[in-house]
Amino acid sequence: MTTVETTWPLSIWQRQCMGLERAHPGSFTDPLYTISAIVELRGPMDLAVLQRAVNELIRRHEILRTRFVEDAQVVAPRAEAEIVVLDEVDVHFPVYADSPTPLAVTVSRRDPDEHLLSFHLQHLACDPVTLWSALAELGALYHAELGGPAVPPPSAQFGEYVTFEREQQRADEVAARAWWESALGGKAFARVAADDDAPPFEYRDDLLSAEEFTTLAKFGRAHRGTVLTTLATALACAMGPHVSGGDLLFSTIFRKRDRPQWQRMLGPCFAVTLFPVPAPPGRLTSDYSRAVRDVLLRCQRYNRFDLLELHALIPDFVPALNHFIEFLPADRPTGIAFGPVTGHVVTAAGPPTDTPFGLDLRTRDTPTGVVVGHISGCGGGWRESTVRQLWRDVAAQLRDA
Incomplete structure (x- = not known):
């Protein structure tokens, strides 16, 4: 990992969001412009181990160390997201577009062997595939911290995808x-x-x-x-x-x-x-x-x-x-393994809708x-x-x- 910031162009999706943001300030950089899920975990969970797994997830992926400015993605060499412990978790939790990481994680402890984990990604950095892939990888990293198998490296970084997308644009323009x-x-x-x-x-x-x-x-x-x-x-x-x-x-x-x-x-x-x-x-x-x-x-x-x-x-x-129409594929997982504990998705949501x-x-x-x-x-x-x-x-x- 480099020790200096890296700058990538915005993807088509991000470019559109930031363009519409200029026309409708606050619509796409709103702290609640997130994709989120709540996972129920029944079994013993070590929150210190979970915190290390969250930080390792961020270290592995540039997009989780990215903040968004008007015309670029800026990747920091290092970032962390401290788990916030709450009495009750909510499927909506603020994540700021200019934060060091577009990820927020909250946990509510119901009893010693029952937790609710709430996982939030700023929509500028995330689609539904990202949400479920990141949660699955977090579970695998948690298991690795407990002595489980090592987690393979990421297949690619988002900056590589943006470069490929730009090449496609030029070839077919x-x-x-x-x-x-x-x-x-x-x-x-x-x-x-x-x-x-x-x-x-x-x-x-x-x-x-x-x-x-x-x-x-x-x-x-x-x-x-x-x-x-x-x-x-x-x-x-x-x-x-x-x-x-x-x-x-x-x-x-x-x-x-x-x-x-x-x-x-x-x-x-x-x-x-x-x-x-x-x-x-x-x-x-x-x-x-x-x-x-x-x-x-x-x-x-x-x-x-x-x-x-x-x-x-x-x-x-x-x-x-x-009129905007979307049909989401059925890719919500039935279970997410955190070592010996299997998490089950309680609910998931995109941003609260308040757009013109x-x-x-x-x-x-x-x-x-x-x-x-x-x-x-x-x-x-x-x-x-x-x-x-x-x-x-x-x-x-x-x-x-």
Whole structure:
């Protein structure tokens, strides 16, 4: 490890966050802009050993010694995160973007052999894969401190990924620019009718039953689509009667762990980009599903710009409060080994939603097959009652497909 600071460029994801931060100060450097999990540990735990494991985790990964400035990641040669002992832990705990480490760890001791460990990573340094990989590695490092097997070195550092990402951008820039110009030029996002009396809202709830999700996945496979493309297709059809003024609907996240060394590497390997879903027909059809799938594949292939760069690239593109859709893969672990103790995830959460970006539809499936969601709207158009009805309309389309 070097004894001086190292500076890396921002990734696409980080560049977008810091760009939007300038437009909406505090949105992306908020101390609660974190991805977090609470793990229940039943069995004897040595907090001094756990502290050494936390510091070793930070030593091994540059991204955990990184603070974020306007246009760069600055990696310190050394950093530590002192475990905070609390009476009660919370899934939301502040982590500051300019802290020496984007990691915070808190512990609550319920009795001598029962602890709750709360693990928090600033979202500028983290995606869901990072959260679960870091927790699994922390457990392995704890075991190693107790005399267990040595933990293999990291497969890569995030700075290497950013370098690779920049090389991809340069190699594909001409083709990517041409496709985005054809996909967005002269077009606008459809929007919901303005309603000044519509208040902001946020809720978490079941969205689709296990049977409905099975039908959705089956429909997607039949048309060579994914869960995300099929979900977007069905939602677009449900949203059609409520929106007007354009023929583009969503933005979404693409995960970019397309090389073996990136698979479990710590760091945010994704980017949010526009997802120009064509105007929907009145109901879910195979032709429309294939059209959405084809657009998604090209979005993923040409995912080389952040949202602000796309807006600047297409001068006649008319941005609006668009609709963000995400489907998280089922990668939450069932158990995390801390030597002789197995931890179980009690809850996990992304940042509390308080952003000025329209309608956010964050979804994932569960071990029981039910699709759950974290849904929020900034007000001014969508109402919670209308959005809840959208999901009932999606379920009805799946029954009729």
